[in-house]
Amino acid sequence: MSIHLNAEKGQIAETVLLPGDPLRAQHIAETFFENPVQHNNVRGMLGFTGTYKGQRVSVQGTGMGIASSMIYVSELITEYGCKNLIRVGTAGSYQTNVHVRDIVLAQAASTDSNINRIRFGEKTFAPIADFGLLMRAYQIAQERGFTTHVGNIMSSDTFYHDDFDQYKIWADYGILAVEMEAAGLYTLAAKHGVKALTILTISDHLVTHEVTTSEERQQTFDQMIEVALDAALGLE
């Protein structure tokens, strides 16, 4: 057990999918896992372990934001020995050619968070995905004909902004979409020498203002889950 997870040692697999929403964790376990067992209920942050195509795999909700998700990612790595961490989240598009329901693979994660100022002072660390996981995920998505974009994303500390147009500066530099966790995940993966990838489905659009419902966010976007699970096959 760790402070925020009440799983026994060994109860969580080396590969863990990480949605922000704990109910998406339950949906993933019930839809994709064989014999899922709930391994966590502390704070309602549900986590499950089962098998997928015969391989052990876990899913753990992380909550919203870098601060919450880094707690779970830290404990998964240091207390449970997790080695392949794949975030599966929703994001808001910054680009007109990145549409609602498209998949985005986050090759890198820019951020407005202070997490890496705390670590590196005025120097700038570039949080990046594991190249092998990224390549596998891209190949799988291509083979299945899923519309997929690969590039730099924004991990923001805030969902609501006083000035919503501030996103345009990031869009001008090619940032594809905004979410709230990947930069923390990639930084911790680098520190601990484990593999990490963030796979996102576009749930809303900052340019066109198109949105999806909360039910759709919780229950759908299964193409992204398939990509994540198949990319992790054979890693353990």
Ligand SMILES: O=P(O)(O)O[C@H]1O[C@H](CO)[C@@H](O)[C@H]1O
């Ligand atoms: O759908 P999830 O994984 O929660 O991800 C996105 O959705 C939340 C905001 O609504 C933030 O956590 C953001 O990163």
Ligand SMILES: O=c1cc[nH]c(=O)[nH]1
């Ligand atoms: O962080 C997020 C997630 C989804 N959509 C957004 O606009 N921001």
